[in-house]
Amino acid sequence: MSPLRNGWEAVIGLEIHVQLSTRTKMFCGCELSFGDPPNTHVCPVCLGHPGVLPVTNEKAVEYATRIALALDCRIADHTIFHRKNYFYPDLPKAYQISQYDLPLGIGGHLDVELEDGSDLHVGITRVHMEEDAGKLVHAGGATGRIDGADYSLVDFNRGGTPLVEIVSEPDISTPDQARTFLTQLRSLVQTLGVSDVNMEEGSLRCDANVSVRKPGEPLGTKTELKNMNSFRFLHRGLEAEIQRQIEAIEAGERVVQETIHFDPATGLVSSLRSKEEAHDYRYFPEPDLVPIELDEAYVENVRASLPELPAARKERLVREYGLPAKDAGVLSANGPLGDYFETLSIATGDARMSANWVLGDLSAYLNAAGLEVSASAVGAEALAELLRLISDGTLSGKMAKDVFQAMVDTGKSAPGIVAEKGLGQISDAGELDAIVAGVLAANPGPTEEFRQGNDRVLGFLVGQVMKATKGQANPQLVNELLRKHLSPNE
Ligand SMILES: [Zn+2]
Numbered sequence: 001m002s003p004l005r006n007g008w009e010a011v012i013g014l015e016i017h018v019q020l021s022t023r024t025k026m027f028c029g030c031e032l033s034f035g036d037p038p039n040t041h042v043c044p045v046c047l048g049h050p051g052v053l054p055v056t057n058e059k060a061v062e063y064a065t066r067i068a069l070a071l072d073c074r075i076a077d078h079t080i081f082h083r084k085n086y087f088y089p090d091l092p093k094a095y096q097i098s099q100y101d102l103p104l105g106i107g108g109h110l111d112v113e114l115e116d117g118s119d120l121h122v123g124i125t126r127v128h129m130e131e132d133a134g135k136l137v138h139a140g141g142a143t144g145r146i147d148g149a150d151y152s153l154v155d156f157n158r159g160g161t162p163l164v165e166i167v168s169e170p171d172i173s174t175p176d177q178a179r180t181f182l183t184q185l186r187s188l189v190q191t192l193g194v195s196d197v198n199m200e201e202g203s204l205r206c207d208a209n210v211s212v213r214k215p216g217e218p219l220g221t222k223t224e225l226k227n228m229n230s231f232r233f234l235h236r237g238l239e240a241e242i243q244r245q246i247e248a249i250e251a252g253e254r255v256v257q258e259t260i261h262f263d264p265a266t267g268l269v270s271s272l273r274s275k276e277e278a279h280d281y282r283y284f285p286e287p288d289l290v291p292i293e294l295d296e297a298y299v300e301n302v303r304a305s306l307p308e309l310p311a312a313r314k315e316r317l318v319r320e321y322g323l324p325a326k327d328a329g330v331l332s333a334n335g336p337l338g339d340y341f342e343t344l345s346i347a348t349g350d351a352r353m354s355a356n357w358v359l360g361d362l363s364a365y366l367n368a369a370g371l372e373v374s375a376s377a378v379g380a381e382a383l384a385e386l387l388r389l390i391s392d393g394t395l396s397g398k399m400a401k402d403v404f405q406a407m408v409d410t411g412k413s414a415p416g417i418v419a420e421k422g423l424g425q426i427s428d429a430g431e432l433d434a435i436v437a438g439v440l441a442a443n444p445g446p447t448e449e450f451r452q453g454n455d456r457v458l459g460f461l462v463g464q465v466m467k468a469t470k471g472q473a474n475p476q477l478v479n480e481l482l483r484k485h486l487s488p489n490e
Pocket residue numbers: 025028029030041042043044045046047160
């Protein structure tokens with residue numbers, strides 16, 4: 001995003017909800033489901049019937065601890081749940097079990113690598129556990145929103161799904177930075193294996209608090225942008241809301257603390273409701289659940305079980321593979337892409353070429369097709385076969401790009417495509433020598449000019465050889481052969 005007009009700056013903090021991929025719900029034994037028939041994964045506990053007793057899911061606590069530790073939070077040795085009271089049709093208990101003033105993790109940070117290679121330090125205020133609400137389906141309207149719907153249905157399957165809420169400090173100042181932060185946070189959580197972090201399916205959701213001010217001035221009034229369910233919508237929603245706030249202030253209006261809805265269809269933001277204050281929710285300690293006291297041994301155990309995190313991986317890729325820091329940063333920020341690179345690099349023994357292909361042609365193809373690397377039509381082993389054909393001189397770099405495209409299109413192997421299309425560089429000196437001799441005999445003029453010392457005709461002669469071989473001659477070898485034939489002592 002270009003700098004904001006008239007010297008305004010934006011102050012952005014994100015709240016991210018992560019659905020944990022435990023087998024069962026946060027406080028009952030119902031299995032988690034996605035896409036199953038409505039209201040088939042429910043029980044008296046998650047439906048909030050009177051007299052039932054919730055029990056905390058131990059696995060969810062472990063997963064939440066993993067997230068908090070990966071964000072370098074301090075883990076509370078005593079943490080409790082609160083009831084957050086509000087009425088909404090997707091919440092049959094009329095309260096959500098959440099955490100309030102004693103969250104699981106506090107005071108962490110995530111340092112993200114920006115596109116220009118610089119680091120942005122984003123503080124993590126808190127990481128807490130809670131349960132998800134059910135899902136409302138507004139039917140009979142054009143937009144799927146409650147406005148204009150004929151009726152609404154409720155599915156309680158999602159109600160009670162374990163959630164972790166991650167709240168960042170307002171350390172983010174542009175929509176680009178927000179998108180980069182969320183991308184790298186998603187990658188981190190994915191690395192931890194505690195969620196499938198699928199934004200379309202709602203297992204990763206992001207709200208943003210945003211305000212604007214002139215540099216050095218106190219914080220402006222913030223608004224909350226709700227539920228932007230893709231990286232693109234987060235970016236566009238922030239741009240639209242920042243613009244709206246600046247225009248309002250410059251027109252002499254006041255920014256009101258409220259919840260804002262971004263409509264991806266129109267690109268416009270609109271007020272959803274006035275923002276609740278904490279006291280509106282009448283938080284009080286959940287009397288049905290015992291406090292959670294995680295001792296040091298437990299926390300250290302979880303810490304020891306963490307996989308290699310992106311920051312550590314970046315350092316290792318630089319150290320072990322000799323990659324430039326920027327390449328290592330991109331490959332570490334996307335765990336599966338990093339895995340792909342490492343498999344490829346080990347298979348080819350050429351880290352530099354492997355990184356260039358993963359970050360170049362492979363990424364370009366994945367981006368254009370909108371695919372994750374796990375869905376790539378060309379796996380790491382298949383790409384390794386192609387790169388070996390470059391290393392052994394069978395294919396030029398340019399021919400390899402065409403073969404790669406054919407691999408994407410047909411799913412066939414590189415050697416298969418080369419054999420089928422009769423591709424492959426002519427690197428046989430004897431075969432090329434005869435062709436070079438023929439080209440020189442057919443072009444006596446330029447040949448003579450070169451012998452007189454006009455080096456520039458060499459390019460023309462190389463071109464003639466390439467033409468004669470339909471572009472398949474090894475260019476380096478052609479150059480060598482031409483110089484040999486044209487040297488004065490021949
Ligand atoms: Zn249940």
